[in-house]
Amino acid sequence: MHRSAGRHPTGHCTIIQGVKPAARTVTVMVVDDNKEFRDAMRDLLEGEPGFRVVAEAVSGRQAVDMYARTSPDVVVMDIRMTELDGIEATRQLRRKDPQASVVLVTVGTLQDIPEAARECGAAAVLGKPEIKSSNLFPLLRRVQRDR
């Protein structure tokens, strides 16, 4: 399988082209303005069969721009970003594609999660410290299945 990487015009994100996910493979877009977290998420997801990171974005705006081209099954997106936060980006994605599935993540506690995060159409909200193989993969599969 051939895979090539192309740069987004802004230079901040990577679109993985030529990937033809196998059946039941969950394609994921990771959106976070922290590179360490994006890399960790890529390593986590790429290390698990049936999951593929098809795009990365550093902001909500880039995620909205790239969504139509990459059509990921699930968008894993940080809530708090400087250029279009995850909540507003989720709203815009859901306006463009009502089937868009977004899992919002945050470093805060559940109490810190804004009320708007529960009403913006996100499929789930997850605390970053709680991200583990044991709960992330089932969650993403469930979200994909529920689309």
Added chain:
Amino acid sequence: MVEAENMRVGGTEDRDTGLPGVSAPIRYQFLDRWVSVVAGGCVLTVALVVGVTAAVGWDRDHPWQAATPRLAHVAVFGFVAVWAMQRPATARFGRVLLVVGLLFAVTSLSGSSNPWLYTIGRLVVPLAEVGLIYAALAFPYGRLVLRRDRLLMATLACAVVVLWTPAVVLNHEFLVGGPLVQCGDRCPANVLAVSQQTTVASGLSSLVFLVLFGCLLGAAGSLVKRYRDTSPVLRRRLLVGTCAGVAYSTVLASYAALAALIPHAQATTAIGWLVIAANLVIPIAFLVALLHGRLIARGVLLSLLRELMVAPDAVAFRMAIADVLEDPTLRLAHRQPDGELIDLQGRPLIERTNAGRAVSEVPGTADGLLLVHDPALRNDPEVFEAVCDAAAVAYDQHRQRLRVKALVEDLRSSRERLAVARDTERRRFERDLHDGAQQGFVAAQVRLGIARTRVSDESAGAESALDEASVQLDHAIGQLRDLAHGIYPAALESDGVAVALRVAASSAALRTGVNGADVGRFPREIEAAVYFSCLEAMQNADKHAGSGAHVNVALTRDAHAVRFAVTDDGKGFDPDDVAGRGGLLNIRDRLEPFGGAASINSTRGGGTAVTGWVPVQAATASRQDDPRASA
């Protein structure tokens, strides 16, 4: 540019009006009081001596008939003169009246049977009446202000010297004596007579009266013109004095005309009695005029002080002075180093505006305040200087008020900037933690999870170590998250003060309820002030209310302010206890920079209520536009 003289330069003459500049400030001298008292005493003594002399004079049948009114006349003059000399502004006028009173006292000698005394008494009569005209023209400051008045007085003096003196020396009898000199053939001889030229003397005497008639009418006209031309304030102060002067001049002119044409007619005698009555009345009229002028001056000053003390700005300040001086064109100004005048807003006063204007310095002002005004105001130096003095005091107070107001505003603004900067720094620090350490820890946690998955089948020891590291990392992430939350809670940024307080309440030691979900959003700094104020009160309740107490936080908003009340049913404390005020001071420091306030009510065993508010005006300012990321 303005050519007028500085009002404090004495003796200068105004180029536009021909009026003299205002003399140096009138300052009361202690000796003046004694000088005036002694002078008044001398006049009374002279009057007494002269009166007694007259009483034993040629009118043996009615010795007091002539002496009594003359004594009363001189006494009234002396009283008014001494009264006027008590006040610095009218001291000179008082001295003029004193001299005139002295002259009238001397006229009493015309009742003497001694030829020399009789002659002196008759000679001084016209001088006394001319002196009274001088007093009328010089009212109320005792000096002749206008050139035409000085010319009139010079003409009268010349008439007396050039015409009256020959008329006296060319006749053994005085031709016209007036009603009080009805001695007829019992009159003593004129000791100054050198020959008997009755026709020439009579002609000269008539000529004197005609000149006197013209000058008196001129004096009356001059008084009327001065009244019309002067400033409105001085016009009101001159009203009584001018009426008295015009009336006296007119009556005396009438007598002069009749004495010149029909000296022995009954009409002349009747008018003569009117002159005597006028001589008696006019010093009283001057007294009334001085009192009236003083009342007006006092009213002007009171009105000015009332207006000046509440004048909110330079425009109102100028209007207040312009109003009381009734000079709508009056301007306040400063002089530039190059001599140009600028108003208090720094705009130049253009020449067209200043043409024919006078410039006077307001003494004692720190920055050399000037008045650009109608030159006629200088004709009333008493009021004008008092207004300048009052303006100086009020102006300095006005400047002090402005300075204090600016300092208070600077202080409030500084406190607001500090509060905003503190919260901005908190937000920045919290964001740094979020974007830096917290994200790094979370990423490390994810990688630990990956490592845990990969090593699980190969090494039980490594699996255990990774699990332990993961637990420690979880703990560190929790601590870091709590730290960031304490610095600036994400919920405050994303959902506002009510939600943030609910989050804080969920981790409070005491059971805490939060009401006010519908309070809405405010500018970031206001929300931070209210949030941290409530948090301070909640933490104080946690510490001091005692276990088992309940805390309630209520947020409300009305048209004027956002308000909060943090109440508990705990132990309470004595409000006089200084130690209990520390939290309140912190809350005040939070609220006062934005115009808010806080108070605390507590009684031992009766719980505590901390209430506060921030004006809604401050809260209506739009929030900063920088992106507000959520959670």
